[in-house]
Structure formats: structure tokens, C-alpha cells
Amino acid sequence: MQKCSLAVDIGASSGRLIAGYLQNGKMILEEVHRFENKLIEKNNHFCWDIKRLFTEIKTGIRKTKEQGFSPESIGIDTWAVDFVLLDENDEMLTDAVAYRDSRTDGMMEEVFSKISKERLYLETGIQFQKFNTIYQLYYLKKNNPELLKEAKTFLMIPDYLNYLLTGKKVNEYTNATSTQLVNAFTKKWDNELMKQLGIPTEMFQEILPPKSSIGTLKPDLVDEFGFDMEVILPATHDTGSAVLAVPEQEDTIYISSGTWSLIGVENRFPICVTKALDYNFTNEGGVNYRYRFLKNIMGLWMIQEVKRNFNDQYSFAEFAEMADKEIDFHSQVNVDDDRFLKPQNMTKEIQLYCKETNQRIPESPGEIAKCVFDSLAISYQSAIDQIEEIYEKDFQKINVIGGGSKNEMLNQLIADTTGKEVIAGPSEATAIGNMAAQLMALNKIDDIEDARNLIKKSFDLKTYTKKQKVEG
Ligand SMILES: Nc1ncnc2c1ncn2[C@@H]1O[C@H](COP(=O)(O)OP(=O)(O)O)[C@@H](O)[C@H]1O
Numbered sequence: 001m002q003k004c005s006l007a008v009d010i011g012a013s014s015g016r017l018i019a020g021y022l023q024n025g026k027m028i029l030e031e032v033h034r035f036e037n038k039l040i041e042k043n044n045h046f047c048w049d050i051k052r053l054f055t056e057i058k059t060g061i062r063k064t065k066e067q068g069f070s071p072e073s074i075g076i077d078t079w080a081v082d083f084v085l086l087d088e089n090d091e092m093l094t095d096a097v098a099y100r101d102s103r104t105d106g107m108m109e110e111v112f113s114k115i116s117k118e119r120l121y122l123e124t125g126i127q128f129q130k131f132n133t134i135y136q137l138y139y140l141k142k143n144n145p146e147l148l149k150e151a152k153t154f155l156m157i158p159d160y161l162n163y164l165l166t167g168k169k170v171n172e173y174t175n176a177t178s179t180q181l182v183n184a185f186t187k188k189w190d191n192e193l194m195k196q197l198g199i200p201t202e203m204f205q206e207i208l209p210p211k212s213s214i215g216t217l218k219p220d221l222v223d224e225f226g227f228d229m230e231v232i233l234p235a236t237h238d239t240g241s242a243v244l245a246v247p248e249q250e251d252t253i254y255i256s257s258g259t260w261s262l263i264g265v266e267n268r269f270p271i272c273v274t275k276a277l278d279y280n281f282t283n284e285g286g287v288n289y290r291y292r293f294l295k296n297i298m299g300l301w302m303i304q305e306v307k308r309n310f311n312d313q314y315s316f317a318e319f320a321e322m323a324d325k326e327i328d329f330h331s332q333v334n335v336d337d338d339r340f341l342k343p344q345n346m347t348k349e350i351q352l353y354c355k356e357t358n359q360r361i362p363e364s365p366g367e368i369a370k371c372v373f374d375s376l377a378i379s380y381q382s383a384i385d386q387i388e389e390i391y392e393k394d395f396q397k398i399n400v401i402g403g404g405s406k407n408e409m410l411n412q413l414i415a416d417t418t419g420k421e422v423i424a425g426p427s428e429a430t431a432i433g434n435m436a437a438q439l440m441a442l443n444k445i446d447d448i449e450d451a452r453n454l455i456k457k458s459f460d461l462k463t464y465t466k467k468q469k470v471e472g
Pocket residue numbers: 010011012013014015257258259260300301303304316317320402403404405406407408
């Protein structure tokens with residue numbers, strides 16, 4: 001039996017359970033189980049089917065043994081900001097409502113009437129996304145105060161999945177920072193902030209950093225699987241794990257390219273200056289208390305929705321190929337307009353935007369995809385300009401990680417648009433970073449730089465440079 005660790009990475013569009021181990025100075029990953037993740041409608045809200053996700057995790061764990069692995073540890077990472085509340089009997093009081101639900105519309109503005117945007121940013125350093133946990137909780141406080149009074153435990157999505165595995169209730173640091181309720185300097189829950197908004201402070205749990213072990217499986221799960229393993233906290237915010245795995249650091253801006261595009265740089269300190277606030281950058285927590293100075297860009301969510309609009313008759317690779325042929329189509333949209341966060345029909349919303357802005361309306365799948373990819377590249381360029389203005393430095397390289405790194409057309413487009421060298425991969429950076437944190441916790445990897453050197457040796461990366469225009 002091959003000893004291994006298990007990385008569970010659940011993004012907004014897909015989840016995967018990957019077995020990983022070190023062999024001949026390399027990290028070896030083997031995908032054991034992959035499953036779809038998507039929003040469901042429940043009680044008039046968009047939610048995550050968290051019970052199904054836990055069932056998929058258990059299926060993956062069972063398949064691990066069947067495939068000849070002997071797991072020593074498991075770590076779970078997912079998307080940020082979303083949570084569940086448990087009552088005094090540790091039963092779910094709330095559904096796992098998704099950040100794309102419209103319940104937080106207008107909440108951010110109401111919070112600003114109590115706490116200035118500037119103070120919120122200076123204390124937390126977190127970007128203003130209307131779906132941040134702070135605004136989700138403010139919605140509950142305003143519309144269902146009795147439920148908040150009943151809540152005894154606040155667990156973010158990975159925290160809750162860890163609770164189902166171990167019975168332990170903790171909040172992990174990197175994901176906790178995405179709530180906009182953690183002080184960027186103390187790295188603790190900002191109780192003063194919560195009290196000012198009428199959010200009960202007692203339900204929040206101890207914040208533990210990545211690489212912490214929270215024990216082993218509950219006895220009933222050991223009986224079910226036939227083995228036990230240690231449950232270790234990676235950076236449970238998936239982007240935190242992805243950034244840990246960025247192999248290229250020198251003079252490099254990363255783009256964690258999945259459902260979202262998260263574009264930024266790793267720091268040793270938070271940057272909460274006015275310009276960072278104005279440009280809406282965030283300082284999410286990283287491994288070893290580093291900071292992820294980045295911003296959210298709407299990302300490949302847009303092509304995921306377009307793919308759905310075309311009844312999944314085209315693959316992502318086919319959309320990229322079709323887009324690459326539309327060399328004379330140049331209409332663009334502002335991908336970061338809230339209208340693209342959860343439109344009824346993404347394709348129609350893109351067409352309406354082009355009509356409203358007197359641009360050629362994309363009709364074919366290729367034109368729609370070209371419009372999405374061109375518009376994403378423009379948004380990346382804008383974010384890079386802002387990063388370089390704040391850092392007062394020109395970055396030479398862009399490392400695209402995540403599933404989006406498999407979009408060769410987009411990788412080339414980013415190189416052509418920015419003029420910078422684009423390094424693409426690893427596509428499973430999040431799972432790799434999750435694995436790296438576990439291996440560090442198990443003292444199999446010394447530290448972050450060792451992890452990144454190991455990752456660089458272990459996974460194929462592809463480089464793109466700006467295409468020289470053919471004269472004539
Ligand atoms: N072969 C491919 N060609 C082009 N794009 C791809 C390919 N495979 C995956 N993608 C892109 O990667 C995205 C999924 O990336 P991933 O990191 O798995 O997302 P998440 O973690 O948010 O679920 C898809 O939406 C798609 O746009």
C-alpha cells in the first residue's frame with residue numbers, strides 16, 4: 001500500500017480528492033475522485049449542497065483504499081466567505097447559502113452607515129465584495145435576529161466539513177480573513193467590529209493557522225472506512241492553498257484562474273493604503289501569516305455559464321479554439337460589473353451589454369467566448385497596472401495557475417495583452433498547495449521555499465511570450 005496524504009479541493013465548479021506523496025525528490029499526485037459542484041436553489045436562496053459534498057468526500061476516501069493507498073492525513077479547502085451556523089445541539093441552523101445569492105444586496109451600504117469603509121479597510125485590509133461574510137451576517141442580524149441568537153457555532157464551509165470528519169469546531173485563519181471580520185494586524189476576530197454591527201461574538205471559534213492538526217476521524221468514520229488518519233488544516237481558503245503552490249515567485253504576479261480569477265502578489269505585510277482601498281485590493285491571510293495582496297476578477301465563471309447556456313454541447317477546450325478563430329471580433333464587456341455575478345442568462349447579459357455600449361453583438365459561441373476571454377485579459381491588464389502603481393515596480397512575469405492555465409488561447413492572449421512572460425501551471429495548484437501544507441505539518445517538507453522548489457521540479461509548466469506581429 002502506498003502511504004499518502006489526501007488533498008480535498010472543492011472549488012465553485014468542481015471538487016477533487018487527490019492522493020499525494022513524495023518520491024525521488026518529487027511530489028506525486030494521483031486524482032482519486034472528481035465531482036461536480038454547483039449551486040442549488042433551497043428556501044428561496046442559492047445554496048451549496050453541503051451534505052452531497054461531504055458524501056462525495058467520503059466516496060473519495062473509500063476509493064483511496066480501493067486504489068491501494070494508505071492515507072496518513074487529509075486536508076480540505078474550498079471557496080471563501082460562506083458558512084453555516086450550528087445550534088446548541090450542533091445541528092445546522094442555516095443552509096449553506098452561497099455568495100452569489102442576492103440576499104446581501106444593499107447590506108454593504110448599510111454597514112457603511114455604521115462603520116466607515118476606510119476604517120473597515122484599515123482594520124481588516126479586506127476587499128469590498130458585497131458577498132463577504134460580514135454582509136451575510138449583517139443580513140441575518142437584520143432579517144432573522146432570533147436565528148442569530150440561537151446560533152452557538154460559526155463554521156466556514158471547510159471548517160464544517162472538518163467538523164463532520166472529526167467533531168472538532170475550529171475556524172482556520174486564511175479563510176477567516178476572507179470574512180472581513182479578522183483584524184489584519186492582530187490576526188484575531190475583531191470583536192469590537194462585530195459588536196458595532198450587532199453580530200454575536202461568542203459563536204466564533206478559535207482561529208488556527210494552516211499546518212495545524214485538529215486530531216483524527218470520528219470513531220464511526222474509522223469503522224466506516226476501516227482506517228483512521230490525521231486531519232490537518234491546509235490553507236482552507238482554496239486561493240490560499242493555490243498561492244502557496246505558485247512555483248514562480250521572482251518578479252511575478254500570480255493569477256489563480258478558476259471560477260474566479262484572483263490576481264496578485266504575496267507579501268510579508270498587509271498593504272492597507274488608500275490607493276489599495278480605492279483599487280479594491282485585499283490582504284487575505286496566507287500560510288506562515290504571509291499576506292495575499294490580490295483582487296477578485298469575475299473569472300471563468302463567465303465561460304462556465306456560457307457553456308451551460310449552450311447546453312454543454314461544447315467543451316472548455318472547444319470554446320477556446322472557437323474563440324481563437326474570431327480574430328476580427330473585438331467587442332468587450334466590463335467583466336467586473338455586478339451584472340455578471342449571477343445573471344439569469346450570461347450569454348444574453350453579454351449581448352445586452354454590447355448592445356447598450358453600441359458594440360458589435362456577439363452571436364456565435366466563438367464570438368461570445370472571444371468577448372469573454374478578451375474582456376478578462378483587459379481586466380487582468382488593468383489590475384496589473386494598479387499593482388505596479390502601488391508597488392512602484394514593473395513585474396516581468398505572470399504565473400497562471402488553476403484550471404484556467406489549461407486555456408492555451410487565454411494564456412497567449414494574456415502574454416500578448418500585457419507583453420509579459422506568462423508561465424502556465426500547475427493546473428491543480430490548489431490541491432498541490434493543500435498537499436504541501438500537510439507535508440510541512442508532517443515534517444516531510446521543511447518550509448514554503450522548499451515546497452515551491454519541489455513543486456517547480458514536480459509539475460510541467462508552459463511559457464508564453466508576446467507574439468511578434470507579422471508585418472505586411
Ligand atoms: N482543457 C481546458 N481548456 C480550456 N479551459 C479549461 C480546460 N480545463 C479547464 N478549463 C478552465 O478551467 C476552469 C475550472 O478551473 P478550476 O480551477 O477547476 O475551477 P474551480 O476550482 O473554481 O472549480 C473551467 O471553468 C475552464 O474555464
